[in-house]
Amino acid sequence: MSKKTKAICLNNFSSTATLANNEVSVPLGSQDTLNEKDYDPYEHRNVLHPNTYFGALVHLLKCSLGAGILAIPRAFKASGLAVGVIGTIFIGILCTYTIHILMVASLKMCKLTKKPALDFSETIFEIVKHGPKGCRKYARSAKIFVESGLLLSYYVGGIGSIFPLEKTMIKPQFLGCFGVLNVTMTLITIMYLCMGFFGYLAFGEVTEATITKNLPVEEVVAQVAKWCISLAVFFTFMLMFYVPIDITWRKISGHISEKRHNLSQFSLRTGIVIFxxxxxxxxxxxxxxLIELVGAIFLSTLGLMVPAIMDTLINWDNLGCFYWKFWKNLVISIFGLFGAVAGSYYAILSMVNEES
Structure with missing residues (x-):
């Protein structure tokens, strides 16, 4: 007696399979979904010098703590202690959340495209490319926009350094309750709080735009502090350099002979430093x-608006009850837009006042 063989095609198929005669049903899902669950980006990363948990934490801390922290006391002067404390905590939580949803989206795209890692612009490209049909044609434009923003704002924020750091980790320790991101952002928020609170508390209404200007010139300790800050900014500048160099080099390396790569990289780095x-x-x-203007435009855009929009696109078919994900991301986008407009206005106003 011959046996009949039944073949079940999993491509775009969602149904149930009958096992034996007792009608036990299991969901099959699509082939893409199964493959996405099976693929682990961390298992496919070939990193020569992988970062440990502590190493990634320290690097991210160094990249995120720029010279901007020296202006926080002035912000507390403008807002007051109570609003300054609450506002700093709120912004810290919001920025952590938007980076988190962006990293989750990046890992999801890694699984979908079977790639071990994606950087910021590549993540945006893949999300738009696999998003709603009406948006897919803008994938390359979105990638170019993000790359341009990173090139212009690399020195006023550490968001461009997050993806390169995460790519060097071969264990899933970046996200999570006590992951690298949450711990680092908590430490950064605490440092900003302390600098703003005690800086304004010490100098009050005479707090300068940069707290170092309030330090007494005649005291040795104050001068040592200024030297330390100068050295810190100097070395941080080199760390931040990774992002624009990486973006620019990928664009031009294919047009340069391989034997001239070393000389070309040296020339590129020297040229950008001089520029x-x-x-x-x-x-x-x-x-x-000027730094405030660039930061207001691109950090509000790349740090708040872009992650919110990408989260909407990647969850387009599952926006939750009453589309709560859409409304949540809309509020974040409006807040980011407000920050960009208000920050740009006051930065330009500051330039005009300095001229007069």
Whole structure:
């Protein structure tokens, strides 16, 4: 007696399979879903010098703590102690959350595309490419926008360094309750709180735009502190350099002979350093407001609006009860837009006031 063989195709198939004669049913799902669950990006990462939990934490801390922390006491002066404390905690939580949803989306795209790691712009490209049909044609434009934003704002925030750091980890320790991201952002928020609170408490209404200007010139300890800050900014500048160099080099390396790669990289790095230095020289007293302007536009966009929009696209078919994910991301986007507009306005106003 011949046996009949039944073949079940899993592609785009969602039904049940009959096991024996007792009608036990199991969901099959689609082939893409099964493959996505089976693929673990961390198992496919070939990193020559992988980062440990502590190493990634320290690197992220160094990249995120820039010279901007020195201006926090001035922000507390403008807002007051109570609003400053609450606002700092709120912004810290919000930024942590938006980075978290962006990293979750990146890992999901890694599983979907079977790639061990994706950087910021690649993540955006894949999300838009696999998003709603009406958005897919804008995938490359979205990638270019993010890359341009990272190039322009690499020195005023550490968001561009998060993806390169996560790519160097071969264990899933970046996210989670006590993951690298949460612990680092908690420490950063505490440092910003302490600097803002005690800085304003010490100098009150005479708090300068940068707290170092309030330090007494005649005291040795104050001068040592200024030297330490200068050295910290100097070395942080080199760390931040990774992002623009990586983006630029990937764009031009294919057009350069391999035997000239070393010389070309050296020339590229030297050229960008000279370019950044020239901007600082010609900006003069406007350098602070200029950095604030770039930060207000691109950090509000890349740090708040882009993650919120991407979270909406990646969950387009599952926005939750009453579309709560959509409304939540809309509120975050509006908040980011408000920050960009308000920050730009006050940065430009500061430039105008310095001229007059």
């Amino acid at each position: 950044a230095t020239c901007i600082a020289i010609f900006a003069g007293e406007h350098l602070g407001p």
